[in-house]
Structures are given as structure tokens and as C-alpha cells.
Amino acid sequence: MSVQETDSEVKEKQQELARCIDRLVHTDGTHPTAIPSLRLIRTSTVSEPLHTVHEPSLCVIAQGSKFVALAQETFQYDPASYMIASVHLPVCGQIIQASEDSPFLGIQLGISTDQVLDMMKETSSAWRGKINSGRGISVSKTKPLLLDAIIRLVRLLEMPQDIPVIAPLIIREILYRVLQDEQGDLVRQFAVIGSHAQCVARVIQLIHSGYDQPLRIEDLAKEVNMSPSSLHQYFKKVTAMSPIQYQKQLRLQEARRLLISESMDATHAAYKVGYESPSQFSREYTRMFGLPPKSDVKQLQDSLYQGI
Known part of the structure; x- marks a missing residue:
């Protein structure tokens, strides 16, 4: 299939996904659904910058555009791309393209380390160890097969009796598509026990559970069997900030x-x-x-x- 044909197919599926979301939500906001890990998002105006802690999740836009700032880095995505966060990250997000006639429409699908590990065990999608650690957030080009699975998942909301059986299967397919994509290793690294990224993910959990307590880098490093200097180095690679800066944002x-x-x-x-x-x-x-x-x-x- 040529690049032009692929782009045309992606555009058609984006429009189909937008219609699905538009049928299901009629008010602005982030809407929980009968599928616990799936939320639908609708916004009819450009937003002010919003500070939040982004959960591990896949974010796909059907209509509109958004940027997310992590420390001094900015990630912009739209219907031609999707964003995935592998760990909890304090970010500043802003919807930059939305209107009453053409509202911002998107989905957020939560993911977990256990889901990634299960998928890696059942496929040949092993972590190839090409990178020691990378950003906990990335943006990739949207592919037709990924969009197709997401559309089928959203459509299930109109057939609630099918959700318990079919939703887990489609979510696994979506995760499989993500792991096969160009940024797959960036997601896998956080599930591999003993990898630097997995250690950073554990430290992030520890900071979250005690963000109001004094932070001692030596204690955190000891918890994950790393030296303080190594932890500082890899933590910054993943989050674009130091552990103290991370705690401060929380x-x-x-x-x-x-x-x-x-x-x-x-x-x-x-x-x-x-x-x-x-x-x-x-x-x-x-x-x-x-x-x-x-x-x-x-x-x-x-x-x-x-x-x-």
C-alpha cells in the first residue's frame, strides 16, 4: 500500500472515530465509560495550559490538536499521531485546536506494566535492549490497524452486553499494535525487571506514595539497587527532571x-x-x-x- 493510500485510510478512520465519540458524548470534559480503562474526551474551545499528572496511558485524537509539556520539552500530537505515557509524569497540557463546530475529540486508554509483561510473554515481542532508558512519554505516527482496533473498542460502548468478553481482547490487540510500533521498546523498557527504566518507574511510585515527606536520593537508590548518581542520571532521562524537581511538581x-x-x-x-x-x-x-x-x-x- 502506498503512503498516499495509507494516509487516506488513516483519515477515513479518524473521521469514523470522531463520529463514534460524538455520538457518545455531548458535553465538554473527560468522560469515564463502561470500560474502566477507557475515557472519552470532548472540548469545544481552546484550553488554558493545565497542569496535571499524566497516568500511564495511550492517547489518540480523532479531531483537534494538543500539546503536552514535560519540563522544557514539548510534545504535540493530532489525528495523524498518538501519544503514549509509560509512567506517571507531571505535565502541562493544552488543547490548541478546538471549536463549537469542530470540537476536540479523543480517547485515553489506561495501560499497566502487567499488561505489557503479559503481552511480551505471549509474543515474540521481547525487549531487545537497544536502549537503556528513554523518555517516559513519546509520540508516534498513527497506523490504520491501531485506529481500527480503537474504533472497535469505542463502538463496544454502544453494545454494553459485549464489553466484559470482547473489550479485554480488543485492548490486548491495541497494546500489541503499540508494542509492534516504532516506539515499542520505549514502552517495553518499563516492564523489564532490572532495567534502568523499570527501576525509575519504581522510584516514581515511591515518590508518589510519600511526596509530602523529605526526599533522600540515597534511600531511593538503595530501594532499587542503584547508585545515587546512576539513579539521578536515568531518572532525568525518563522524566526530563531530577527526583527533587519531580517531587516539587507533585x-x-x-x-x-x-x-x-x-x-x-x-x-x-x-x-x-x-x-x-x-x-x-x-x-x-x-x-x-x-x-x-x-x-x-x-x-x-x-x-x-x-x-x-
């Missing part, structure tokens, strides 16, 4: 949630997420979000009221 994102969702004052939020100095918290919060805590919360609340 703390600040959680503090922002506490300020907005629980109406907590800045000092209380600072202590809650592990800061010992409210003034340091305010400086780092301002550096990350562009405004001091009180002003940032007011601006966010005003924008929410304007949207009502």
Missing part, C-alpha cells in the same frame, strides 16, 4: 488542588504537601503557575464563574 499540583477544591489557605496547603517554609512555597508556586497562590486561585475561580 507537591505544587496537589497544593493547587487543595487551594481550589478544598478552599484551604496557602500556609495550611504548604505544610500539608510537605513544605516547611510558606515563603518558599509561595515563591515556587509563583514560579510554576505564574501567580502567587491567592491571586492564582482568584483568577481560576473568576474564569470558572465566567464559564457558567
Whole structure:
């Protein structure tokens, strides 16, 4: 099949996927579905930059465009490409193409290390060890076979009686397609016991479980049988930041949630997420979000009221 024929087939399937999503969701937002790991996304306006922790997942756009910033790196994807995150990563995302007439439409499918390991065991898709570690997020060109499987998965939402039996099979097919793709090794590396990437993934779990506690790189390195210098090196390769920078982003994102969702004052939020100095918290919060805590919360609340 020629490149032109492949591109034409991908475009047709993108349009079909967009129609499927449009039939199922009619309001903006991220919508959970009867398939636990699958969420449908619809947005009719260009969004402000949103700080969040991206879960391990496959993200496919049927209509619109988005960029995701990881530290100083930016990943842009659209219907011609898909994004996959292999570990939890603090990112800043923004939908950059969307309108009332042509809303942003996409899907997010959660993936797990166990799923990757199971697929590797049952196929010849062994990790070839070509790379010691790479970014925990990557963007690849969308292929027709991958899109076809995703369309069939989304269509199952209109046949809920079939979901328990058929959804796991299609999800396995989707994961198989991803592992066979050009970025397959970047996904496999996080499932291989003893690989540098798998050790980094374990450290990420440890930081998440104790983000409000003092971070000691020596203790983390000991947990995964690495030297502190090696852990620092490979952690930065995967996340584009140091363990301390990673923890700081988690703390600040959680503090922002506490300020907005629980109406907590800045000092209380600072202590809650592990800061010992409210003034340091305010400086780092301002550096990350562009405004001091009180002003940032007011601006966010005003924008929410304007949207009502």
C-alpha cells in the first residue's frame, strides 16, 4: 500500500472515530465509560495550559490538536499521531485546536506494566535492549490497524452486553499494535525487571506514595539497587527532571488542588504537601503557575464563574 493510500485510510478512520465519540458524548470534559480503562474526551474551545499528572496511558485524537509539556520539552500530537505515557509524569497540557463546530475529540486508554509483561510473554515481542532508558512519554505516527482496533473498542460502548468478553481482547490487540510500533521498546523498557527504566518507574511510585515527606536520593537508590548518581542520571532521562524537581511538581499540583477544591489557605496547603517554609512555597508556586497562590486561585475561580 502506498503512503498516499495509507494516509487516506488513516483519515477515513479518524473521521469514523470522531463520529463514534460524538455520538457518545455531548458535553465538554473527560468522560469515564463502561470500560474502566477507557475515557472519552470532548472540548469545544481552546484550553488554558493545565497542569496535571499524566497516568500511564495511550492517547489518540480523532479531531483537534494538543500539546503536552514535560519540563522544557514539548510534545504535540493530532489525528495523524498518538501519544503514549509509560509512567506517571507531571505535565502541562493544552488543547490548541478546538471549536463549537469542530470540537476536540479523543480517547485515553489506561495501560499497566502487567499488561505489557503479559503481552511480551505471549509474543515474540521481547525487549531487545537497544536502549537503556528513554523518555517516559513519546509520540508516534498513527497506523490504520491501531485506529481500527480503537474504533472497535469505542463502538463496544454502544453494545454494553459485549464489553466484559470482547473489550479485554480488543485492548490486548491495541497494546500489541503499540508494542509492534516504532516506539515499542520505549514502552517495553518499563516492564523489564532490572532495567534502568523499570527501576525509575519504581522510584516514581515511591515518590508518589510519600511526596509530602523529605526526599533522600540515597534511600531511593538503595530501594532499587542503584547508585545515587546512576539513579539521578536515568531518572532525568525518563522524566526530563531530577527526583527533587519531580517531587516539587507533585507537591505544587496537589497544593493547587487543595487551594481550589478544598478552599484551604496557602500556609495550611504548604505544610500539608510537605513544605516547611510558606515563603518558599509561595515563591515556587509563583514560579510554576505564574501567580502567587491567592491571586492564582482568584483568577481560576473568576474564569470558572465566567464559564457558567
